[in-house]
Amino acid sequence: MPAFQNLMQVFTLLDKSNCRQCNEKTCMAFAAAVFSGRRPLSDCPRVPPEIASRADRQSHTQASPPDEVEQQLADLRARLVTVDMADAARRTGAERRGNRLIVKIMGKDFAVDANGKIYTDIHANPWVTIPVLNYILHCKGAPVQDQWVPLRELPSGGDWYRLFGQRCEKPMKKIADVYPELFSDLVDIFNGQPVGGQFQADVALVLRPLPRIPLLICYWQAEDGMESNLNLFFDASAEANLGISGIYALGTGITRMFEKLAQRHGIG
Numbered sequence: 001m002p003a004f005q006n007l008m009q010v011f012t013l014l015d016k017s018n019c020r021q022c023n024e025k026t027c028m029a030f031a032a033a034v035f036s037g038r039r040p041l042s043d044c045p046r047v048p049p050e051i052a053s054r055a056d057r058q059s060h061t062q063a064s065p066p067d068e069v070e071q072q073l074a075d076l077r078a079r080l081v082t083v084d085m086a087d088a089a090r091r092t093g094a095e096r097r098g099n100r101l102i103v104k105i106m107g108k109d110f111a112v113d114a115n116g117k118i119y120t121d122i123h124a125n126p127w128v129t130i131p132v133l134n135y136i137l138h139c140k141g142a143p144v145q146d147q148w149v150p151l152r153e154l155p156s157g158g159d160w161y162r163l164f165g166q167r168c169e170k171p172m173k174k175i176a177d178v179y180p181e182l183f184s185d186l187v188d189i190f191n192g193q194p195v196g197g198q199f200q201a202d203v204a205l206v207l208r209p210l211p212r213i214p215l216l217i218c219y220w221q222a223e224d225g226m227e228s229n230l231n232l233f234f235d236a237s238a239e240a241n242l243g244i245s246g247i248y249a250l251g252t253g254i255t256r257m258f259e260k261l262a263q264r265h266g267i268g
């Protein structure tokens with residue numbers, strides 16, 4: 001029985017260096033081999049042994065989805081213990097207070113200590129927590145380039161953009177179609193900044209879900225028989241600071257958040 005619910009859960013555990021020590025061409029190819037049960041995770045020498053052996057043991061006893069999420073969080077926390085917090089603050093653009101990092105998430109404080117314990121006023125569900133912990137672990141501190149690109153134009157985006165379109169952009173468009181106040185709520189609640197002249201969109205809004213990961217949402221209303229459309233754009237530096245699987249997880253997390261927001265208004 002597989003230990004993972006999806007490919008991304010395996011990929012998140014890899015260091016994404018494409019070093020080929022596992023004899024696969026890329027970390028993504030290795031993740032696919034693990035997910036399909038053809039290879040054990042312990043074949044990657046760069047995965048900490050305690051994480052690899054736990055995953056390999058679980059390949060014989062499938063956990064329920066909530067257990068999988070908890071396991072993923074536990075693995076990320078185990079890695080966080082080894083992180084130099086001063087260096088992490090420099091890389092991530094977070095503030096350091098004592099043994100905590102204060103990461104600004106859409107204008108709100110989200111504090112993490114060296115054990116991965118979370119302190120925040122916002123609802124810290126796994127859709128938020130997993131991308132934040134990934135960001136602290138993997139952010140390389142690349143400066144924002146002020147150049148918006150779709151996911152498919154990020155270095156590894158070609159493998160992910162179809163899934164991203166299905167799981168993020170399409171459901172987000174559906175929410176915007178039936179809940180037009182979405183964008184004004186994003187301004188009021190999440191510090192969204194309306195910007196003009198972006199890709200001739202009817203609505204263009206910048207969010208800052210993580211300090212070095214700005215996100216541009218563009219929405220085109222339906223008109224003249226043309227369907228509405230919604231696309232997300234990232235800064236060209238995004239993959240260096242979160243990794244492609246982290247960007248995907250962030251996108252799905254934000255989509256879930258918008259769904260909850262719409263439900264609070266009795267929609268969906």
Ligand code: SF4
Nearest residue numbers: 019020022027030044
């Ligand atoms: S050995 Fe690990 S880090 Fe190197 S390519 Fe394979 S999966 Fe990626």
